[in-house]
Amino acid sequence: MNCVKCKTKAVIGLPRHNAAFCKPCFNEFVHDQVSRAIKAERMFGRADRILVAVSGGKDSLALWDVLLKLGYHADALYVDLGIPGYSAKSREEVERYADRVAKPCHATLLIHTVQEEEGAGIRELADLINRPTCSACGTIKRYQFNRAAVEQDYDVMATGHNLDDEAARLLGNVLHWQDDYLDKQSPSLPASVEGFAKKVKPLYRLTERELAAYAVLNRIDYIVEECPMAKGSKLLLYKEVLNRLETESPGTKQRFYWGFLEKQAKARPVPTSMAEKDQATLRPCATCGQPTTAETCSYCKMMARAKAGIPR
């Protein structure tokens, strides 16, 4: 198999593009896909300060790397969840990357340690308030990323969601006809939606396999075994099904998700109407001052319940 651009030996074949690339041409392909995403969805500009949510997995580290290589001003935030056997290792990968690549590019790694700030690891916190770990985790991560973005004046928050993530989520939402969620599946959500900082997903044009390949080829060490709490999740099943379809009929995932985005863009200019709707109902949380639709935000409510449950 030879590179379709320069005819040297290829390192990866991309059936969905009917292409194969050598390492330099593959890197160019990845950078180009991210640039296109940034432009098409008006994610951010050269002058903007970006906060990347990193987990130690391939997607978020690859995202940070691509943004730095493209010359954007991108810092990162890592939330240490205190999950035994996972958090220490993923934190190590993030710190290693930050020292080796990000620091020389004058980019900063911010770290939020749940055990220190919230008083217990995520699993203990979830137990205390009787909620599934992933739901408590979602509340904390959303809150802390948003707080960091708003308090430290970042223009936009970027996450490592890729084509597989978005296609799997779309499949789940369609299977259950979760219309409300469909509105929030855009790769670029304006600042006021949910009362949060502007959120973008610059990797929505790249598959998980391409991002893993990017990490391997560019010697970015990442944690292959991701969070143990994810096991058995429905999203994994949807990804599995989509990948079977993709292998038999390349291009299925992108036709599904990008096709949805096109239809949605034609149907209605959702973001503006949603932004207005949100702004009308938002007010500052009575406890912490962050935007919320209720008296107290869901993070403060959760922490109050957890504190009541923590024996003194």
Added chain:
Amino acid sequence: MDAFLRLTPDASRKNHRLPLPPEEAYDLAMKIQLSHPERQVEIKGPKRVRELLRDLNLVAEAHLVIRGDDLVTEDEMLKDTDEVEVRPVISGGSVVRRKG
């Protein structure tokens, strides 16, 4: 017994009387590192990457095949002396293709 071991040749053939060059020795097989759960299996080569994945019931779209520090494409031929890693790319789990 591990199902994959059946893919390596009969152990009795090790006692072949003629001396053989190392690459062609009958007890040599490529070493494959797998995840979920982590394990190593040996499979008799030569074999193309595409066929290796098929034999292991793994979906190509959900895996990368890595030899040393390099990626290998699906049309590449693997030899008995090769050591490769088949790495799942899906966060949190591997994708196993159903037989048939």
